[in-house]
Amino acid sequence: MGFQLSGLPIEVFTPLFGQPDAVLRRQNVLRLVAEPGFPCRLSLRDATPGEPVLLLSYPHLTGPTPYRATGPIFVRETARETAVFTNMVPPEMRPRLYSVRGYNDAGIMLDADVAAGAALESLIERLFENPQIAYLHLHHARRGCYACRADRA
Template sequence: MHFRITGLPAEPFAELFTLSDEALWERRAMRVTADRAHAYPCRVSLTDAEPGQSLILLNYEHQPANSPFRSTYAIYIREGEQQFDRMDDVPDQLRRRLLSVRGFDVQGMLRDADVAQGTALEPVIDRLFADEQIAYLHIHMAKPGCYAARVDRA
């Protein structure tokens, strides 16, 4: 089955990079600097920041459904990134991590979930989308538990 993975759009976050540290803090956000490789995943480009690169850490509502599964969590974003939006292509950022994949119906109710290494993501996507009631998937980094990307049928 064909699928489409998307990162977050960059535009809603653009203003954050112009704010002072105090103004960021008022929005439950902060500027951070990557201090090691593969530890600061940008949710826009679905790439990892290199050591020394600056990011914004913020709380983001990744599951805005009007259901008990409505959810927010911390994410990193990097300035100047383009939104990842590809069919049948799993970015390296996801390939190198243990992932939690969650399938939701159109009402935002969790229907099924699984955990897989990123190198084995496609069979999990296929299995979850075999349930016609599942409208979309959310991928989370399993260890820290934070939202990573959305998957839709293509």
């Protein structure tokens, strides 16, 4: 069974790109200088150290569910498109530990597990064996931040 990992939709964030810091702060957004390990939720790649990134809160699970969730994410201001990876995990994701959560169409969590990035493919495939799971959310296990979404391909 195939799967697709997707970054967040870039069009949500482009209005923030290039805004003055004072304007960003009024929206609870911080511009930072990337350090090693700042993962971009659009490109699903790590920002280059020294690159400008935005740190903001993003509602990654919305709708009428008790699992509604919002959390901090990094976005590279130089990102130009939403990343999509089919049947593969990007190299930058492989060294990290992830919590993978499977939800049904109503946004109710049906299953979850933790895996190293190098083992994500098999975990994603195993969770998608349950036909009631509509999509998966991947989170960085140590800090709990949203990483990306997985859908069947």
